[in-house]
Amino acid sequence: MTALYLTLLIPLLASILLAVFGNHRGAAAFNMLATLAGFAASVWLALIVLQHGPLGGEAGQFHIDSFNVYLIALTALVGATTSFFSAPYMAQEEANGRLGPGRLRLYHASYQGFLFTMQLALTTNNMGVLWVALEGATLATVLLVSLYRTPESVEAAWKYFIVCGVGIALALFGTVLLYFAAAHVIPDAEDALLWTELAKHASSLEPVVMAIAFVFLLVGYGTKVGLVPMHTWLPDAHSEGPTPMSAVLSGLLLNVALYALVRVKILTDGALAGGTTHSPQLAGHLMMGFGIVSFTVAGLFLHRQRDIKRLFSYSSIEHMGLMTFAFGLGGPLATFGGLLHMTVHSLTKSAIFVAVGHASHIAGTQAIEGIRGLIQTQPAVGWGLLIGTAAIAGFPPFGVFTSEFLLLSATMKTHPWLTLPLLTGLGIAFAGLFRHLHPMVYGDQPEGQVAVAANMWPVIVHLVLVLWLGLSIPIFLADWFDQAAVLITGSGLL
Amino acid sequence: MNDWLLALVEMVLFVALAPLFSAWVKRVKCWLQNRRAPALLQPYRDLRRLFAKQVVLAHTASPVFRATPYIIAGATLLAAAVVPFISVNLPTAAIADVIVLAGFFALARFFLALAGMDVGTAFGGMGSSREMTISALAEPAMLMAVFTLAMVASSTNLSTVIDQLLAQGFVLRPSLLFALLSLLLVGIAETGRIPVDNPATHLELTMIHEAMILEYSGRHLALIEWAAQLKLLIYGVLIVNIFFPWGIATHNSVSALAVAAGVVFFKLLVLGSLLAVGESVLAKMRLFRVPAFLVLALTLALIGLLSHIILEVG
């Protein structure tokens, strides 16, 4: 339990300390140190779970099982590597005059606060606290999106706040309905929102209420996942904020929201399994619908983008749609693929955003037209961006290819006619990404473009991990994915 | 036979007390505004004076113009016969339907609007068009409030409604609360009081009811003024007897009737004072804001209806 408390308390304490001392010269270094400590604690937690199995006990307030243990470590890892990227990047931004020292205090405190809410959402057993943590994550990042105080960033932050705020409010209504259904079945009212208890009694939860609750929770948490048509905040928020923010938002927040959604889906599937009033696959079908619509729409929108960060934000929407589709499809193959995809997408997307951040520094702009000749100016950045994009577009042998392959196999088994839209969508997205990427990386280098001080280690570490996961998944991770697949769909792959 | 006599007495009482009610409202208004009030019997003296005067007709006036005061007086009189004043158990209770009441008022208003346009003056036409605009919005609101009442008591007959509400005792019903508020607003609009219309003005910009009756004189004017005062009393009695029905006589014994007369007198006293307070505190609205006022009345009635369906049934 110490490991668990450390994982949670380190970011919280760091946030409070940075809120007071954040504009000190050593603040960025302290940020890096805090995230490294958090990562160490999460690895320790993962080791404990590896040895002893699920943590948290009966009706405990926290619950670490195979579904969230690697997500916790992943969150801490991405938080750590991004903080290494953020230190020189934000220093450069400050030198460029885009923000003052007071803003850096807000930035660092909110960064740690955001990591705290992410870890809280992942480790909690209480569905209500999960909601509070996700809302807290929104609140922690909304002021960061408008950090540069331009009209565009203020607009992006306002949209983010309002759309996500309303979405999350609907999710709260869904949580209330969930509690309503649970209170009839679980005798002790204090335990009625604990996920472990709900999962135990899932089959006796009232199906009508659970169906309505699921719809509200899907729309609510789906807003934070970035499902179309609730996605309107995502491209703006991810492109207007500072690049480290885009990296963690794309890499972490979307994952945690999807995790919350899948937890709810497990309960709904259990409740509807009787099949009397609603079809037992209602939750799955709804998720498949939203997923494939998001995937298709985002793939088409990719072609129209003129801002590099918006381009990759739409790629995030596309991949989240794919993951939602995978979890909605159900079955061990698709679920395993979805879990793997969550991991590799998070690593790849954050690596891409790191490279994008350096690219925009080199070019002095975020517009795609203004970025040219990266590979000539600074080969590390150019190659990083190229390989990252190749990874996210689904090139073998990267991990994304493996997860997409698993998903396509599963689709061909159960809904063969959906494979064609999926393949077409993947092709369209691939075309869109490379059409914009090619001139950026290989175009003519403009006059006077020089390399910047860039720390490419985060990119290298992430891409190596993704390559490793694509070629051979470590046994413990595969076991965790398998156990999570059993939890989610009732049967495992291995 | 006794009951029919009682019904006749009640109607006469209604008609006789109408000017007194208007005088009471005026008196309270004057008290609030620190003015010296006219005597309580002044409206009677005004009516007597008007009856004695000669009728002056424009040469463009048609038979409609000459017949309208009698039609208005007759319709309002019948409406007075319909509303339970002191007793619930009267022979006229058989036609005491709220929709019939709305119909009588609509008849009177229709002819008044026609008469306003009849002579061909600008003021008359303007008053008629304003009146029709207001009533077009006030009618749905009133009917919606009436429907709420009907759903609560399962009948549109006023006597049945009052009987039902008395039988249930003191119940806090959200639907009736909102219906009451809505009827208060509609009543203000229909009887032409501030903040919708100023009953004492003759400025072109502000008059509605006064504009339509500008051409009338003598006994015609007396009848129309009396009918307007009667309409105000009818709305007052409607509101106090339906929403606060305690005290009304359910069987026609002398003691019950006496008590009922005292109680309804007291209730009207309070309502008149509240009306006067409202007229002193609020300013008259500009004409194009009256639709917003009536949409508020409609919304209140709608909420009352929805509250009944959602909260009170089942």
Next chain:
Amino acid sequence: MLEQLPLYQQAILTLAAMVMFTSFALLAQSRVVPMIHIFAWQGLLVAVTTGLVAFDSGKHDLYLSAAMTVALKALFIPWLLHRLVKRLGIDREEHGAEHPATVLMIGAGLVIFCYYVAQPIEQLSASVTRNTIAISMAVVLLGMLMLVSRSKAVAQVVGFMSLENGLFFAAVAATHGMPMAVELGVAFDVLVAAVIFGVFFFHIRDSIESLDVDQLNRLSEQDE
């Protein structure tokens, strides 16, 4: 039927109807300061209803929730908004919806829709507040309608806060409150959200010289 319920249970239903009325009043109101006052009244009515439900069901935690609601929704947040409005100097502007009568009619339609959706849920509850589940859902959707139909930032924030009022009311109506830890967390989130909104107004005003969020339209897909 209604007559058979004790008086304080009738009072709960009447107060619920009045909360719905304040939602409609918010939709119709076009001036900022009365809007804030109506929102404060709504918070107070919800708190009083919570107190009555606490008395009826015997759950003493609800008294604490009611007190928190009064402190936060009826006192602190209206005070904060009022202070912001004064500092921004916008208390004399027009903040209404484009077509108020249409918005009110849509609101009435939403109430009917909520009644239809809440029917199956209401049949499962045995408490006196089961009829108010539909009302609470209606307050949530009416708050959202206010958010959608307004173009000024402060009016949108009041709509958002009214939506949160509806959510709290839903928790009280459906399940007689949520576990205390969750209620505290939600209240804390609402508090932080209100403070951040306040900071936001100044950012918006500084960047586009007005609080008309319709003018926040530089980021669009049109030209891309």
